Amino acid sequence: MRFISIMFFCFAALNIYAQNVVSKVTYLEQAKSNKFGTFYSDLWFDNNSSLFIEIPNELKNSTKKDGDGTTFIQHINTPDKELDYYFHQINKSEFLFRHHYMGKSLYVKDTLEFDWEIKGQTKKILGYRCQMATTIFKGRNYIAWFNTELIYPFGPWKFHGLPGLIMELKEENNLVHFYIKRMELNKKDINRIDLSEVSFKDNDYLNFEMYCLEKKILLKKTVKLLQSRLPQGTNLAEECKDCDDDELEVCN
Numbered sequence: 001m002r003f004i005s006i007m008f009f010c011f012a013a014l015n016i017y018a019q020n021v022v023s024k025v026t027y028l029e030q031a032k033s034n035k036f037g038t039f040y041s042d043l044w045f046d047n048n049s050s051l052f053i054e055i056p057n058e059l060k061n062s063t064k065k066d067g068d069g070t071t072f073i074q075h076i077n078t079p080d081k082e083l084d085y086y087f088h089q090i091n092k093s094e095f096l097f098r099h100h101y102m103g104k105s106l107y108v109k110d111t112l113e114f115d116w117e118i119k120g121q122t123k124k125i126l127g128y129r130c131q132m133a134t135t136i137f138k139g140r141n142y143i144a145w146f147n148t149e150l151i152y153p154f155g156p157w158k159f160h161g162l163p164g165l166i167m168e169l170k171e172e173n174n175l176v177h178f179y180i181k182r183m184e185l186n187k188k189d190i191n192r193i194d195l196s197e198v199s200f201k202d203n204d205y206l207n208f209e210m211y212c213l214e215k216k217i218l219l220k221k222t223v224k225l226l227q228s229r230l231p232q233g234t235n236l237a238e239e240c241k242d243c244d245d246d247e248l249e250v251c252n
Helices: 002-019 057-062 208-228
Strands: 023-031 039-045 049-056 063-065 071-073 085-089 094-101 104-111 117-125 128-137 140-147 166-171 176-184
Touching (some): 094 208, 117 140, 128 166
Antiparallel strands (some): 023 039, 023 176, 039 049, 085 094, 094 104, 117 128, 128 140
């Protein structure tokens, strides 16, 4: 039942966005560590909601075009990979996301509040005037450039809450860098994306603390499995002391 309800949410949300697109922007997502790879990430949004989906390079060809040329993801699940997605509604404090970790999909309901400090610096991105803002999120410092002409409060990954669409975002040590590559704005005459028919149960989602704990448990299980396959006498550490240096979200 848990699997069915969550999959219904994923496919219903994706289907609604694919058919009734208001706007979509594509980011290039680069990470300092090669283990994260390079992603093309799509942000779908209207005046009220946003859905952010990461697309690894090997899945670029799984996108499809509709009649007016708008591209969308054909499958949110593939035989060998489940895509991470992040869903946000302006009028709700909760933030929903799915993260595929150590072979398991983790479904999380989090409450996010960003304390943005808007700076005076400006620059042009894709011909738009953008202004600088900074914030601290989950133990990391971030620099954002938001569009002062497109007043949508959305952005890549989990970031939102600025008085304009985030065009570029990076962590101060370049752990991750999002840069907008393409914009498809107001492709269809739809005022909003109605997700009211999509339902989910509270117990289907972890809170952020439980999510962090589950990641630790999965890591230990994976290490234990790998340990069983190594020559006798070879030991692997169950905890990675340096892993937090590369983690975007530092779990306490």
